[in-house]
Amino acid sequence: MGKAKKPYVIGLDLGGTNSVFGIVDEKGNIVDSTAIKTREQGDIQTYVENCCAALQPLIEKAGGIDNIQAMGIGAPNGNFYTGTIEFAPNLPWGGQIPLAKMFKDKLGIPVVLTNDANAAAIGEMTYGVAKGMKNFIMITLGTGVGSGIVINGQLVYGSDGFAGELGHVIMVKDAKGRECGCGRKGCLETYCSATGVARTAKEVITSSDVPTSLRNIPTENITSRDVAIAAEGGDKVAQGIFEFTGRMLGEACANFAAFSSPEAFIFFGGLTKAGDLLMTPIRKAYDENVLCIYKGKAKMLVSQLDDAKAAVLGASALGWEIE
Amino acid sequence: MGKAKKPYVIGLDLGGTNSVFGIVDEKGNIVDSTAIKTREQGDIQTYVENCCAALQPLIEKAGGIDNIQAMGIGAPNGNFYTGTIEFAPNLPWGGQIPLAKMFKDKLGIPVVLTNDANAAAIGEMTYGVAKGMKNFIMITLGTGVGSGIVINGQLVYGSDGFAGELGHVIMVKDAKGRECGCGRKGCLETYCSATGVARTAKEVITSSDVPTSLRNIPTENITSRDVAIAAEGGDKVAQGIFEFTGRMLGEACANFAAFSSPEAFIFFGGLTKAGDLLMTPIRKAYDENVLCIYKGKAKMLVSQLDDAKAAVLGASALGWEIE
Numbered sequence: 001m002g003k004a005k006k007p008y009v010i011g012l013d014l015g016g017t018n019s020v021f022g023i024v025d026e027k028g029n030i031v032d033s034t035a036i037k038t039r040e041q042g043d044i045q046t047y048v049e050n051c052c053a054a055l056q057p058l059i060e061k062a063g064g065i066d067n068i069q070a071m072g073i074g075a076p077n078g079n080f081y082t083g084t085i086e087f088a089p090n091l092p093w094g095g096q097i098p099l100a101k102m103f104k105d106k107l108g109i110p111v112v113l114t115n116d117a118n119a120a121a122i123g124e125m126t127y128g129v130a131k132g133m134k135n136f137i138m139i140t141l142g143t144g145v146g147s148g149i150v151i152n153g154q155l156v157y158g159s160d161g162f163a164g165e166l167g168h169v170i171m172v173k174d175a176k177g178r179e180c181g182c183g184r185k186g187c188l189e190t191y192c193s194a195t196g197v198a199r200t201a202k203e204v205i206t207s208s209d210v211p212t213s214l215r216n217i218p219t220e221n222i223t224s225r226d227v228a229i230a231a232e233g234g235d236k237v238a239q240g241i242f243e244f245t246g247r248m249l250g251e252a253c254a255n256f257a258a259f260s261s262p263e264a265f266i267f268f269g270g271l272t273k274a275g276d277l278l279m280t281p282i283r284k285a286y287d288e289n290v291l292c293i294y295k296g297k298a299k300m301l302v303s304q305l306d307d308a309k310a311a312v313l314g315a316s317a318l319g320w321e322i323e
Numbered sequence: 324m325g326k327a328k329k330p331y332v333i334g335l336d337l338g339g340t341n342s343v344f345g346i347v348d349e350k351g352n353i354v355d356s357t358a359i360k361t362r363e364q365g366d367i368q369t370y371v372e373n374c375c376a377a378l379q380p381l382i383e384k385a386g387g388i389d390n391i392q393a394m395g396i397g398a399p400n401g402n403f404y405t406g407t408i409e410f411a412p413n414l415p416w417g418g419q420i421p422l423a424k425m426f427k428d429k430l431g432i433p434v435v436l437t438n439d440a441n442a443a444a445i446g447e448m449t450y451g452v453a454k455g456m457k458n459f460i461m462i463t464l465g466t467g468v469g470s471g472i473v474i475n476g477q478l479v480y481g482s483d484g485f486a487g488e489l490g491h492v493i494m495v496k497d498a499k500g501r502e503c504g505c506g507r508k509g510c511l512e513t514y515c516s517a518t519g520v521a522r523t524a525k526e527v528i529t530s531s532d533v534p535t536s537l538r539n540i541p542t543e544n545i546t547s548r549d550v551a552i553a554a555e556g557g558d559k560v561a562q563g564i565f566e567f568t569g570r571m572l573g574e575a576c577a578n579f580a581a582f583s584s585p586e587a588f589i590f591f592g593g594l595t596k597a598g599d600l601l602m603t604p605i606r607k608a609y610d611e612n613v614l615c616i617y618k619g620k621a622k623m624l625v626s627q628l629d630d631a632k633a634a635v636l637g638a639s640a641l642g643w644e645i646e
Contacts, residue, residue: 261481
């Protein structure tokens with residue numbers, strides 16, 4: 001009864017600014033792609049219609065919809081179980097959006113949806129450094145800190161579809177931590193995201209008069225990229241900021257190991273461009289803090305997927321998972 | 324080709340003091356049981372022989388070995404993947420002990436082994452309050468703090484068989500925490516185990532002169548049971564100790580939720596006898612600290628299995644899992 005797999009899947013990386021589509025083959029080649037602005041399409045019904053209109057020429061070039069196995073969507077606050085986007089603060093539509101069903105009805109192929117970090121983990125498992133791994137934790141270091149956890153070869157969705165929010169593990173307790181967008185204090189992402197690195201820089205600069213090239217930039221404008229450039233240029237303060245960030249990530253990962261004892265932690269996103277500036281303190285703090293039975297076991301890897309393509313690849317990889 | 328299930332499994336709860344055996348039916352009734360002293364059997368070969376000799380009359384009463392589906396063993400540092408006990412500090416045999424294979428060779432039935440907290444989780448899923456649940460976290464509060472994590476209906480063993488050591492998540496960072504038997508500092512179990520409660524009591528008594536009935540007991544002899552009795556009798560200091568313990572557990576569980584978003588946390592072991600003294604602060608701190616998307620979702624349950632029987636039941640339940 002088994003049907004032969006079709007040659008392509010569609011991936012949609014739904015971001016607050018752009019909605020990027022790719023037609024992807026089984027080896028992870030994006031054979032065709034297009035994009036529309038997420039915010040300029042009006043209501044959700046019109047958004048889906050405009051997406052499908054933009055996709056139509058790509059589908060035809062791929063030999064028609066019969067050549068497409070399925071569509072995968074990576075979206076903020078995407079719920080795998082329900083196929084809905086739920087109250088995503090960075091998207092123009094409020095409430096619960098049954099996006100998977102809307103695309104399915106329109107395109108006539110299976111559609112599955114999950115959040116962006118989970119999509120990244122599946123992408124890594126399908127096309128990236130996690131190929132062949134059954135147990136790993138993906139940590140995305142962007143504006144926030146996201147995570148996708150794979151155990152026994154399956155993505156962990158939990159009882160409600162929202163498992164894997166490791167960016168919101170509280171690292172600094174007793175309300176002594178930084179304020180987080182989630183309304184609480186001390187979350188990992190307030191320290192270890194790109195935004196967190198910039199906050200650390202601002203704190204260091206305003207709370208001391210230590211000399212640093214970062215003072216040449218108006219404090220409010222400092223980005224994690226500026227800190228990385230300064231650190232690479234030998235600025236000790238900037239290097240210390242990456243040391244602090246990496247240490248906290250390493251400590252957090254040591255705690256995560258006690259949960260699922262993964263084969264690898266895989267880091268992805270803008271901050272990883274800092275390379276060893278970030279990875280060396282992560283590895284050091286991990287080794288110093290992890291329980292002895294786990295010591296020396298988990299690899300600390302950086303995703304090798306092209307940043308610009310990884311989100312679409314991750315979303316598309318979901319399409320191969322549908323049974 | 325499917326064979327009918329046989330009526331019984333054998334459970335072995337291998338503890339540092341006693342090795343307790345039960346013949347268990349599918350409903351979780353322990354139809355027969357026996358025990359030998361773990362330490363008085365000499366080398367591991369003799370231990371296994373003596374175990375089997377003690378089991379023989381029970382097996383015969385059950386209608387012979389053909390009526391036994393399998394044997395499950397719960398043991399400290401038990402590794403499910405390899406069937407070995409690895410460097411268990413509280414057992415008389417060092418190194419790696421291939422215990423599952425030894426029993427299998429001797430009895431001629433499938434034998435599977437895991438650590439005690441994992442066995443407790445499987446027991447709870449097979450016979451207890453987790454029946455029907457696919458995602459839950461079992462926390463055992465005994466001499467230490469153990470855990471068994473179930474995701475998608477499967478126990479989480481991780482890449483090496485040692486996943487689920489939540490008692491060793493670091494709750495007090497930067498080497499400011501209590502010394503743990505694992506060689507590190509600040510682990511959850513140094514605060515929230517029975518031993519941890521006794522440590523808290525000693526700290527409070529020696530670091531202040533606040534009046535408490537606990538001063539009637541020689542400080543070195545105070546146990547968590549003494550603290551519970553004092554708290555139930557209205558002693559404010561003792562009540563504060565449970566408040567402190569429960570709060571830390573609730574904060575820890577709030578972080579665990581960000582990992583697997585479980586349907587329930589299930590607490591088991593001596594400390595849970597304190598009832599609401601412990602559970603009320605757990606629930607309160609959990610609600611105060613958990614990310615909003617998880618709020619009000621996870622149940623906080625206490626195991627209803629008989630303490631004396633639960634370990635054997637848990638081990639036996641492993642036997643039904645073998646395919």
